[in-house]
Amino acid sequence: xxxxxxxxxxxxxxxxxxxxxxxxxSNIANANDISGVKQPQYQEQExxxxxxxxxxxxxxxxxxxxxxxxxxxxTQIVTPKxxxxxxxxxxxxxxxxxxxxxxxxxxxxxxxxxxxNAQYSYEANASVMSQAKAAYLSILGIVS
Numbered sequence: 001x002x003x004x005x006x007x008x009x010x011x012x013x014x015x016x017x018x019x020x021x022x023x024x025x026s027n028i029a030n031a032n033d034i035s036g037v038k039q040p041q042y043q044e045q046e047x048x049x050x051x052x053x054x055x056x057x058x059x060x061x062x063x064x065x066x067x068x069x070x071x072x073x074x075t076q077i078v079t080p081k082x083x084x085x086x087x088x089x090x091x092x093x094x095x096x097x098x099x100x101x102x103x104x105x106x107x108x109x110x111x112x113x114x115x116x117n118a119q120y121s122y123e124a125n126a127s128v129m130s131q132a133k134a135a136y137l138s139i140l141g142i143v144s
Contacts, residue, residue, distance in 0.1 A: 006132035012052060012071030013125035019074045020047045020118040024111055031106040036094045037086065043079040044106045050075045081105045 023045045030042040052070040081104065090099030 004132075004136070007129050007136075009071040010125040010128035010132065012073060014122060014129070016047070016049045016072050016074050017118050017122035017125060019077075020049075021115070021122065023047050023077060024115050024118060027104075027106050027111050028108065028115075030104060031108055031111070032103070034087070034089070034092060034094055034101045034103050035084075037096045037100050037102050039094070039102070041084040041102045042104045043084070044081055044104050045077050045079055047074055048076045048078060049073065 027044050033042045035041045049072050052073045054070050084102040085105030086100050087103050088099050089095055089101045092101045094101045
């Protein structure tokens, strides 16, 4: 790990958390969307994060060896309920003959809990970056 490894690691965490925050925002904004049973529907999204693969001296990622301390990366954004959830709402203009509509099936409580977790993780990574910067600047002050 280089001298600036802490900033790189925390920076990868900030990037992953920003993706998570953006995804949660989209989920919350579209939680009450409805559509016809056979129409496309907004799909709830979840972010999957994994350790970054270590890179060898030639710059090629080693996908079988994940070194501790290389940071994280978003590997995929998945849709756990790709077909949405059917709901009985006969008064909706989207309702079929049986009174059914389709909604994304997003649980706002879960999304708000995820939002708090993502916010704390983002703040922790930003704090690490700030503290590492201060430490590096102190080192430079001692050396000069």
